[in-house]
Amino acid sequence: MEHFIVSARKYRPQNFEDVIGQQAITNTLENAIKNNHLAQALLFTGPRGVGKTSCARILAKRINQESATTEDEDFAFNIFELDAASNNSVDDIRNLTDQVRIPPQTGKYKVYIIDEVHMLSTNAFNAFLKTLEEPPAHAIFILATTEKHKIIPTILSRCQIFDFKRIGVLDAKNYLKVICEKEQITADDDALHIIAQKADGAMRDALSIFDRVVSFSGDTLTREAVTQNLNVLDYEVYFDMTDLLLANKIPEVLIAFNTILSNGFEGHHFINGLASHFRDILVAKDTATVNLLEVGDNAKKRYLEQAVKASIPFLIQSIEKANDCDLKYRTSKNQRLLVELTLMQIASITFDGEKKKPANYIIPATFFTSLSPAKTTQKPIVSAKDKEAIVSEPKTAAVKEPVATPVLKNIKRRTSSLSLKSIHIKKEEGTVQSTEENFDKHPRDNFSQADLEKAWKEYYGKLIEKGQKNIAAILIADSPKLNNGVVVQLTLPNQLMANQLEREKQKLTKFLREALNNYALQTQLIVNEAAVKKFAYTPQEKYEKLLEKNPLLASLKNAFKLDV
Numbered sequence: 001m002e003h004f005i006v007s008a009r010k011y012r013p014q015n016f017e018d019v020i021g022q023q024a025i026t027n028t029l030e031n032a033i034k035n036n037h038l039a040q041a042l043l044f045t046g047p048r049g050v051g052k053t054s055c056a057r058i059l060a061k062r063i064n065q066e067s068a069t070t071e072d073e074d075f076a077f078n079i080f081e082l083d084a085a086s087n088n089s090v091d092d093i094r095n096l097t098d099q100v101r102i103p104p105q106t107g108k109y110k111v112y113i114i115d116e117v118h119m120l121s122t123n124a125f126n127a128f129l130k131t132l133e134e135p136p137a138h139a140i141f142i143l144a145t146t147e148k149h150k151i152i153p154t155i156l157s158r159c160q161i162f163d164f165k166r167i168g169v170l171d172a173k174n175y176l177k178v179i180c181e182k183e184q185i186t187a188d189d190d191a192l193h194i195i196a197q198k199a200d201g202a203m204r205d206a207l208s209i210f211d212r213v214v215s216f217s218g219d220t221l222t223r224e225a226v227t228q229n230l231n232v233l234d235y236e237v238y239f240d241m242t243d244l245l246l247a248n249k250i251p252e253v254l255i256a257f258n259t260i261l262s263n264g265f266e267g268h269h270f271i272n273g274l275a276s277h278f279r280d281i282l283v284a285k286d287t288a289t290v291n292l293l294e295v296g297d298n299a300k301k302r303y304l305e306q307a308v309k310a311s312i313p314f315l316i317q318s319i320e321k322a323n324d325c326d327l328k329y330r331t332s333k334n335q336r337l338l339v340e341l342t343l344m345q346i347a348s349i350t351f352d353g354e355k356k357k358p359a360n361y362i363i364p365a366t367f368f369t370s371l372s373p374a375k376t377t378q379k380p381i382v383s384a385k386d387k388e389a390i391v392s393e394p395k396t397a398a399v400k401e402p403v404a405t406p407v408l409k410n411i412k413r414r415t416s417s418l419s420l421k422s423i424h425i426k427k428e429e430g431t432v433q434s435t436e437e438n439f440d441k442h443p444r445d446n447f448s449q450a451d452l453e454k455a456w457k458e459y460y461g462k463l464i465e466k467g468q469k470n471i472a473a474i475l476i477a478d479s480p481k482l483n484n485g486v487v488v489q490l491t492l493p494n495q496l497m498a499n500q501l502e503r504e505k506q507k508l509t510k511f512l513r514e515a516l517n518n519y520a521l522q523t524q525l526i527v528n529e530a531a532v533k534k535f536a537y538t539p540q541e542k543y544e545k546l547l548e549k550n551p552l553l554a555s556l557k558n559a560f561k562l563d564v
Helices: 023-035 052-065 090-100 122-133 169-183 189-199 203-217 223-230 235-246 250-262 267-284 297-309 312-329 335-347 384-392 420-434 449-466 469-475 495-502 505-516 529-534 539-549 552-559
Strands: 041-045 079-083 110-115 139-145 160-163 481-483 487-492 522-527
Touching: 023 052, 023 160, 041 052, 052 079, 052 110, 052 139, 079 090, 090 110, 090 122, 169 189, 169 203, 189 203, 189 223, 189 297, 203 223, 235 250, 235 267, 235 297, 235 335, 250 267, 250 335, 267 297, 267 312, 267 335, 312 335, 449 469, 449 481, 449 505, 469 495, 487 495, 495 505, 495 522, 505 522, 539 552
Parallel strands: 041 139, 041 160, 079 110, 110 139, 487 522
Antiparallel strands: 481 487
16 A cells, blocks of 8 residues: 655645745745845744745755755755744753854755744743844744744844735635646536635645545545535525525525525524625626636626626625624524524515515505595586587597696604604694685675584584594583674683684684685684583582483482482
8 A cells, every 4th residue: 555645745845936825925035045135034924834834945945055066965954943832942942052053064054944933932032032133154044933923022023024925715726726637636626616715725724625525536526525525515505595585585595594504504604604605796796896706617607697686785785684693693592593584684675575664665656545535636617618619629639637646745644742743743733723814705694593503513523523522522512602793602611621622723613614604704712710610520510410400310319229
């Protein structure tokens, strides 16, 4: 059985040209070597698996190759690698400084590579300061770390710092293609793209994932096999879910989400992926931002197709709701319900049925016809001469009469009687009621007391039909009296009743004028505190009032021993 070498070791870069995604740093180091501008203390910092240690080894080899006499000359004895995680004491640094003083046997430089330098203790850093600031001419230090913030500032100020960046998805995918060609492996473009995305910018992680997937599926890498092995949600899941959300199919959405949970995926992972999916669709809606899509060619076509179906307002609201769900997920006691509620809210964004916010939707005009009866418009009076002229005209096409469309602002809104707004509305109504038209040219027919009482009872009946029983009761508290032929007087027992009837006074006066055909008629309310005796309010007063009309009521009360 042949010994297997992992791809991360087998395809480790041997020169600067092989380093992926760090062209700026490799070019700088290459030019520094050629121009003899290389600093004696370098700090390589950045995420894991991006090429820090590889560049340090390549640099250490290239420095001595410049002064080599033959190409086959080996300078392995000039390169010292120290792991600061296990050699972090002051004694380890003192041994290192003692070795630095000894010049190299072959070559020009001795290179010291200290990996994970942030693991050194504070005392070890302080012991290393003097040597790092003024090293011998034959010594070069290359420090590598993933956590630059843990290194004391006095060390940072003595080093030339190179910040390594994450490997791009496309760069990682293209390098995996090269490895597939060398290993004679057939791989889908989307499969390699998923591996590059899963690596999260680390080339070493991408190669480790690649080895794992190859062990699972053999010489042929498919998108389905990669998603199954890596336990990641396939983008097809998000495309299908988005189609259901756009179609407002809430039951199907909940069933699809249940299937995702049944396959072992976490709701938090799903909702984060859905938010990213909506972001990618939003990016695909504009040709200027399509290049921001870090997906394969097949997936890019799907995004462009779905971008046509989804509107920008829908995508923005969906991203907001998914992001809000992400923030609340950890603190929620019912996490599944939280995600399901978010999905139902997203599916309801484009729903044309029940509206959560009526202002965001168009309300048909026919809706208002059920709220109030349509107003009847009076037809213009046409004379006989005009009718003959109209009949004599030839009929061309039928002319439709314009239909008045109800307007929302004409519908009077209810206000609470306890609100400040209601006070202003009542004041405005009072000012409107105080203005009257000029009725000098209107008829002024004479009417009798009987005519007045008949019209009075008719208006009382209208109030009962409208449900205004309080005003109706005040209206029959006393009989109206006709004074001077045009003044209608009504005597009330207290000012409260007079104030309540005052609001109805204008309508009452208008009705009496039209019913009696006398537009000079005036209504006058008189408050007479003494008149309160005529009215019965308590049960005892009502009994005494009935006893005045029928004295036999006392005998009935005594015979049956009734209480009032």
